Amino acid sequence: MQDLKSKVRTIMDFPKPGxxxxxxxxxxxxPEGLKGTIDALADRYQNTEIDAVAGIEARGFTIGAxxxxxxxxxxxxxxxxxxxxxxxxxxxxxxxxxxxxxxIHVDSVAKxxxxxxxxxxxxxxxxMEAACRLIEKAGGNVVECAFVIDLPDLGGNQKLSxxxxxxxxxxxxx
Ligand code: AMP
Numbered sequence: 001m002q003d004l005k006s007k008v009r010t011i012m013d014f015p016k017p018g019x020x021x022x023x024x025x026x027x028x029x030x031p032e033g034l035k036g037t038i039d040a041l042a043d044r045y046q047n048t049e050i051d052a053v054a055g056i057e058a059r060g061f062t063i064g065a066x067x068x069x070x071x072x073x074x075x076x077x078x079x080x081x082x083x084x085x086x087x088x089x090x091x092x093x094x095x096x097x098x099x100x101x102x103x104i105h106v107d108s109v110a111k112x113x114x115x116x117x118x119x120x121x122x123x124x125x126x127x128m129e130a131a132c133r134l135i136e137k138a139g140g141n142v143v144e145c146a147f148v149i150d151l152p153d154l155g156g157n158q159k160l161s162x163x164x165x166x167x168x169x170x171x172x173x174x
Pocket of ligand 1: 019020021022023059119120121122123124125126127128156
């Protein structure tokens with residue numbers, strides 16, 4: 001995983017002063033980085049019963065769709081408000097400043113289906129926690145929340161304490 005970690009670029013003070021942005025565009029642009037990331041996740045889940053992979057807009061789409069292809073499952077899009085054309089259900093959640101919302105097509109989650117949740121990065125966990133509640137509201141069950149990167153200092157694991165959590169890379173104390 002050290003190889004994968006070295007392909008993640010850190011950009012200081014983006015999108016605002018004091019934030020170290022962990023940029024996965026460099027990991028995805030690298031053929032070995034992309035393959036290594038998807039293969040590592042596929043290895044973990046290939047013997048797990050999963051009905052669909054759900055990715056969170058937008059970076060969760062890149063990883064989630066490739067992983068769903070490898071696992072021979074469908075892929076569900078969890079989107080920001082107002083993007084999905086069909087009938088949606090949503091969950092509002094609090095951010096540090098203000099609030100946000102995630103939505104999914106109401107008919108896309110089969111009753112009691114087993115859903116693997118994917119996003120690029122776990123920070124405070126607010127986005128993923130809302131996405132998990134959304135899947136449950138739509139009738140599905142969360143198998144695990146998987147991330148490429150965890151920033152453990154921000155406490156996302158505690159926020160997601162109701163679910164199993166997995167990440168490939170972490171930037172603890174950095
Ligand atoms: P959170 O809801 O706090 O866990 O934030 C998760 C989302 O914000 C992820 O989808 C990331 O894409 C993005 N994010 C938060 N902090 C960072 C960071 N330091 N570097 C890159 N992306 C971040």
